[in-house]
Amino acid sequence: MANTYNYLKNPYHDLKEETKQNPLFLFLLLILFTIPMGYAVNGIAVGLFALATLITFKRKNIKLDVNLILPITLYILMAGSILWSNDVEATTRAISKTLPLLVLPLCFMVMPKFSQPQKQKLIQFYSLGILAFTLFYLARAAYKYFITHDTAVFFYHELVTEDVNAIHVSVYATLAFFAFYKKPSKHILDKVAMFILALFIFLLSSKNVILVFILLLLFYELFHFKATQKIKWITILMLILLSSTIIFSSKIRDRFLIEFEANQDEGTVNKNFTEGLVYNVSVQQAWSKNKFQQNEYFAGTAFRVYQVRIFKEMLEEDPIFFKGYGLNASDFRIEEKGIEHNIFLGNEMHEGYQKKNFHNQYIQIFAETGIFGFVLLVLIVSLNLLKALKTKDFIHFCFAILMISLFLTESFLARQRGIIFFTTIYCIFNSGFALKSHNTK
Numbered sequence: 001m002a003n004t005y006n007y008l009k010n011p012y013h014d015l016k017e018e019t020k021q022n023p024l025f026l027f028l029l030l031i032l033f034t035i036p037m038g039y040a041v042n043g044i045a046v047g048l049f050a051l052a053t054l055i056t057f058k059r060k061n062i063k064l065d066v067n068l069i070l071p072i073t074l075y076i077l078m079a080g081s082i083l084w085s086n087d088v089e090a091t092t093r094a095i096s097k098t099l100p101l102l103v104l105p106l107c108f109m110v111m112p113k114f115s116q117p118q119k120q121k122l123i124q125f126y127s128l129g130i131l132a133f134t135l136f137y138l139a140r141a142a143y144k145y146f147i148t149h150d151t152a153v154f155f156y157h158e159l160v161t162e163d164v165n166a167i168h169v170s171v172y173a174t175l176a177f178f179a180f181y182k183k184p185s186k187h188i189l190d191k192v193a194m195f196i197l198a199l200f201i202f203l204l205s206s207k208n209v210i211l212v213f214i215l216l217l218l219f220y221e222l223f224h225f226k227a228t229q230k231i232k233w234i235t236i237l238m239l240i241l242l243s244s245t246i247i248f249s250s251k252i253r254d255r256f257l258i259e260f261e262a263n264q265d266e267g268t269v270n271k272n273f274t275e276g277l278v279y280n281v282s283v284q285q286a287w288s289k290n291k292f293q294q295n296e297y298f299a300g301t302a303f304r305v306y307q308v309r310i311f312k313e314m315l316e317e318d319p320i321f322f323k324g325y326g327l328n329a330s331d332f333r334i335e336e337k338g339i340e341h342n343i344f345l346g347n348e349m350h351e352g353y354q355k356k357n358f359h360n361q362y363i364q365i366f367a368e369t370g371i372f373g374f375v376l377l378v379l380i381v382s383l384n385l386l387k388a389l390k391t392k393d394f395i396h397f398c399f400a401i402l403m404i405s406l407f408l409t410e411s412f413l414a415r416q417r418g419i420i421f422f423t424t425i426y427c428i429f430n431s432g433f434a435l436k437s438h439n440t441k
Helices: 002-021 024-033 039-055 066-083 088-097 100-110 116-148 156-160 166-181 188-204 207-223 229-248 250-262 283-288 300-317 331-341 361-391 394-409 416-430
Strands: 279-281 296-298
Touching: 024 039, 024 116, 024 416, 039 100, 039 416, 066 088, 066 100, 066 361, 066 416, 100 416, 116 156, 116 166, 116 188, 116 416, 156 166, 156 188, 166 188, 166 207, 166 394, 166 416, 188 207, 207 394, 279 300, 283 300, 296 300, 300 331, 300 361, 361 394, 361 416, 394 416
Parallel strands: 279 296
Antiparallel strands: none
16 A cells, blocks of 8 residues: 555656646646547646746757658648638648647757756656546546446547547557556556557557557567566466457457458449448558448548548649648538549438548648658658667557658548647657666666
């Protein structure tokens, strides 16, 4: 009991000390803690951080950093696209939403630099905050199950709401998991936290994130030989337990099986739909079929292949290579393409596919800002990964790999939470002093 008390007391003591040394420490934590909350709350946290940075500003703290200049340049290009946007109103709304891409890097360039121990503590506090949200969502799901007796409340968007988004939250939880996992010496509560976060990641059912999560676990065990035998057995046991969760939970298993079944034979029937006959679209059909039927279903991979295909058609038909359609101004062409190819256009219960964005951040930025925006984004994620490899910091490496892979399947920066999460963590890792590994002397 005394050990548990000390475990919980230490973070409070650390927070008090770090805030004394650098008041911006607390304001930055507010941004990290409020990411899963409402947009207004998170926006206010960013505003308070910017205001505190302005109040504590000293000229001697200014340091230009190419890693921070890149997201600022990307924002300027995004905002500048209003000059040629196909939807000025949509672009105007998006300019304010993407403002953290400008504000946060500017703050990090002019604020007092965080030391390496301070950056490590920021990540540790972040992981505790995400653990608290995890417990909240699991408790809320348990309460809803007690009322409804519906197991769906424990999975995917039902677990965290579609607005907060299961895929986004699974990324937050994965980074928090590895912050606990990488600790050189683990308290029993650290191990409990690891298991809860890992279970949460699997319940959120993001195929991409689950795959990357498992690969990162295996990568760490293969290349970090200093891990004790006990920790390796814990890792193996955790993988077995979580794999069992996938096998025995139909909600998670079905999300993986549909991808496999849809590409075994063309025209397979989707058994998850009870009303009418619904057919799965294979990846090959998504790329080549000219006209679809209203009762054809796109699984995750097939839908993303279809989106790549229509972007290719847009490049061939419209002069967007150099300047794009404008920030957040490509929706009208996606809708036109949906009508042209007769994909499911929605009904009173379900939104049509033509209402969805590209679900690929690289393509999204290319379609909206042209080749220059695409190159900037590739530079940002590439330099982020290179710095992670250079510093040999595994948490930074996890963040870099998660973002590179997630940008392939999600328009992550199309949401305010995605922008703030990516930009904040990116700035922490890529500004000032390098955040080195615990194992690096």
